[in-house]
Amino acid sequence: MRIAGVEMMREIDRIAVEEIGIPASVLMENAAIACVRNLDLTKGYFVVVCGRGNNGGDGFAIARHLYCMDKEVDVFYISEGSDYKAETRTNFRILKRLGVPMTPLSGETMWSFREALKDADVVVDSLLGTGVARPVRDFLRQVIQEININSRFVLSVDVPSGMNADTGESMGQVVDADITVTFQCMKRGFLNYEAMPHLGKIAVEKIGIPGPVEAKAEKGEYLTDHSLACSLIPIRDKTGFKGNYGKVLVVAGSQGFTGAALICTEAAISTGSGLVTLCSREEVFQSLVLRLKEAMSLHPDKLEDGVSRADVVVFGPGLGNFDVTFDMLLLVIKSMQENGGRSKTLLIDADGLNVLKDRTEILTHLDFNVILTPHVGEMSRLCGLSAEEIQKSRIDTARSFALEHKCIVVLKGFNTVVTDGSVVYVNPTGSSAMAQGGMGDALAGMIGSLCGQGLEPLEAAVLGTYLHGYIGDELAGERYVVKASEIIDAIPGSMKRLQDSRK
Numbered sequence: 001m002r003i004a005g006v007e008m009m010r011e012i013d014r015i016a017v018e019e020i021g022i023p024a025s026v027l028m029e030n031a032a033i034a035c036v037r038n039l040d041l042t043k044g045y046f047v048v049v050c051g052r053g054n055n056g057g058d059g060f061a062i063a064r065h066l067y068c069m070d071k072e073v074d075v076f077y078i079s080e081g082s083d084y085k086a087e088t089r090t091n092f093r094i095l096k097r098l099g100v101p102m103t104p105l106s107g108e109t110m111w112s113f114r115e116a117l118k119d120a121d122v123v124v125d126s127l128l129g130t131g132v133a134r135p136v137r138d139f140l141r142q143v144i145q146e147i148n149i150n151s152r153f154v155l156s157v158d159v160p161s162g163m164n165a166d167t168g169e170s171m172g173q174v175v176d177a178d179i180t181v182t183f184q185c186m187k188r189g190f191l192n193y194e195a196m197p198h199l200g201k202i203a204v205e206k207i208g209i210p211g212p213v214e215a216k217a218e219k220g221e222y223l224t225d226h227s228l229a230c231s232l233i234p235i236r237d238k239t240g241f242k243g244n245y246g247k248v249l250v251v252a253g254s255q256g257f258t259g260a261a262l263i264c265t266e267a268a269i270s271t272g273s274g275l276v277t278l279c280s281r282e283e284v285f286q287s288l289v290l291r292l293k294e295a296m297s298l299h300p301d302k303l304e305d306g307v308s309r310a311d312v313v314v315f316g317p318g319l320g321n322f323d324v325t326f327d328m329l330l331l332v333i334k335s336m337q338e339n340g341g342r343s344k345t346l347l348i349d350a351d352g353l354n355v356l357k358d359r360t361e362i363l364t365h366l367d368f369n370v371i372l373t374p375h376v377g378e379m380s381r382l383c384g385l386s387a388e389e390i391q392k393s394r395i396d397t398a399r400s401f402a403l404e405h406k407c408i409v410v411l412k413g414f415n416t417v418v419t420d421g422s423v424v425y426v427n428p429t430g431s432s433a434m435a436q437g438g439m440g441d442a443l444a445g446m447i448g449s450l451c452g453q454g455l456e457p458l459e460a461a462v463l464g465t466y467l468h469g470y471i472g473d474e475l476a477g478e479r480y481v482v483k484a485s486e487i488i489d490a491i492p493g494s495m496k497r498l499q500d501s502r503k
Ligand SMILES: NC(=O)C1=CN([C@@H]2O[C@H](COP(=O)(O)OP(=O)(O)OC[C@H]3O[C@@H](n4cnc5c(N)ncnc54)[C@H](O)[C@@H]3O)[C@@H](O)[C@H]2O)[C@@H](O)CC1
Pocket: 009, 010, 012, 013, 027, 028, 031, 051, 052, 053, 054, 055, 056, 057, 058, 127, 128, 129, 130, 131, 132, 133, 134, 135, 136, 137, 140, 157, 158, 159, 171, 183, 207
């Protein structure tokens, strides 16, 4: 599914109407029907609050549909504007002629508006959509406050009124929706954490604009679809043997952090790697060897040999933020440059990222694929921006870092951003039930494993993140929190189910 900002939505609309010839009134009608589909029609009394733009026009059309269904509907509108666009005016006039109760909002009608909001089973918010162009002040601000204080359940049409659909920021006052029915594409601003409390559940509804029209205006930003993730799961050949499914070398684990090494290694095995080897720091090597079953072990003295044999190196979980970790990373990089280059992938996670602070230039001229999997704190150390700055612009931060350093960035957190600098996939799965130590180690092992099984690094990162969160969501249905080891146990079953579901 594509992600769009305001300018892209306008362009999609323009192409659909002007170049393809789809009447704007058809789009508005489809938008209204899509909203009605998301309303609880067992309810009887609806209040629709309409602004002056086409968002308001959607609201007038929604009110008509509800009226046709014999629902009790009250429409409140900002004012009868001579500036209505044609489709909005048409829908306004139809309602007038039908005799649907319509009240212009003003100081005098505020009392009856408030009472209607309190009585309504559902309030439809179509005051402002993507066209919010200036700070929300004075009267409109008061109208939004009344909606927030008095409503039982609010459906926002396209965008919670007062929210900037590009940034997710409040323009002064924002409607608190229970559900936001947004049209055609996921709005970019909805992915900012600041926006989330206002959005409620998000339903992205097509309104009759064909995919190729969207594609003409697109900016290479997508939400990972379930169907895309399912299609990426590698098909295992009946005659395949372990050598076909990738040799993954995990370089992980030091004193106090042996769990990270084991989790990462086990995750790679459970995701389907043919051969997984763990190389740990000397002081924990012996104890870790005893705990490995399917995986092999490699003494750190043999690191170079191990790298030369591996297809993928996952470097960093639990290695410690020490000079020796940086030295090991340099050794890995040198060995990968000398042995195989292009066909190999290096995934750097956790302490592998921490030791890159102020040294990221070493990533820029490598012959092989590099994937970085930072959480926001690690990203902050890598790029020098504060955590707050990054959280406000997660997509842009990840994208520009990936472009500059010629690598793939997986910026973890809710709505993990996966990008190679050219395209962006935002991951919709996962939740704070997964916010525990070890989760990132599991993700690193999963992505590394998928690279070794032949997926392009970007595909591996997209699928790995999706799967990781998807399994977490499945488990969180029955648990307060989900442990990394539970994710690992569930990987093979979930991959099989998802793969079978595409048949
Ligand atoms: N393909 C599309 O893009 C479609 C868009 N539709 C709807 O059209 C909406 C966009 O319509 P518009 O561009 O007319 O924009 P809006 O309806 O979002 O708002 C524009 C109106 O609000 C006023 N306004 C803006 N900021 C204000 C503020 N802070 N305080 C007071 N008034 C303010 C403007 O002067 C203008 O009259 C979408 O959100 C969607 O709901 C649908 O009708 C279907 C098709």
